[in-house]
Amino acid sequence: MAYQRVISENRKAYHDYHIEETYEAGIVLEGSEVKSVKLGRVSIQEAFIRPKNGELYVYNMHIAPYDKTSVFKPDPKRPRKLLLHRREIDRIIGRITMRGYTAVPLKVINKRGWIKLIIGLAKGKKKYEKKEAIKQRDIERAMKRGEY
Numbered sequence: 605m606a607y608q609r610v611i612s613e614n615r616k617a618y619h620d621y622h623i624e625e626t627y628e629a630g631i632v633l634e635g636s637e638v639k640s641v642k643l644g645r646v647s648i649q650e651a652f653i654r655p656k657n658g659e660l661y662v663y664n665m666h667i668a669p670y671d672k673t674s675v676f677k678p679d680p681k682r683p684r685k686l687l688l689h690r691r692e693i694d695r696i697i698g699r700i701t702m703r704g705y706t707a708v709p710l711k712v713i714n715k716r717g718w719i720k721l722i723i724g725l726a727k728g729k730k731k732y733e734k735k736e737a738i739k740q741r742d743i744e745r746a747m748k749r750g751e752y
Contacts, residue, residue: 608715621726630687636673653707660686
C-alpha cells in the first residue's frame, strides 16, 4: 500500500451518516494552499459536496492562508473542484440526485506528496440510530474496562 498520512478527518460524518461507498478525489488547489494543507491547517467539519456544471465541488472547506506567502492569498472557504474519473463523477451525481443520498468529505490525506480528499456516498441516519450507535459504543468501552 502506498504511503499516506491523514491530515484532517471529519469524524462527525461517521456519526451523522451511513457511509455506503468511498472515493478518492484530487483537489484543485492554489500553490500556497498546498503548503498550508500539508502543515495540517485545514478543516472539513462544515464542508459539503455539490455538483455544478457536471463537475463536483467541495464547499466550506477551510484552508488557513499560508503565513510566508506573498501578496496573493486565496479565499480560505472558496469552492474547490474535485478531480475524479468521469464515470465516478456521473455515478456520484446520479446518487446525489436520488432522494436521501449525499456526498460528504471524510478525510484529507497526503498520498505520496499529493493532497487527496476521501469522499463518501452516504445516507443520513435517523436520531434514534445515532443514539443507538452511542449506546453500543459506551457498552463496548465498558466491556473493555471489565465493568460488564
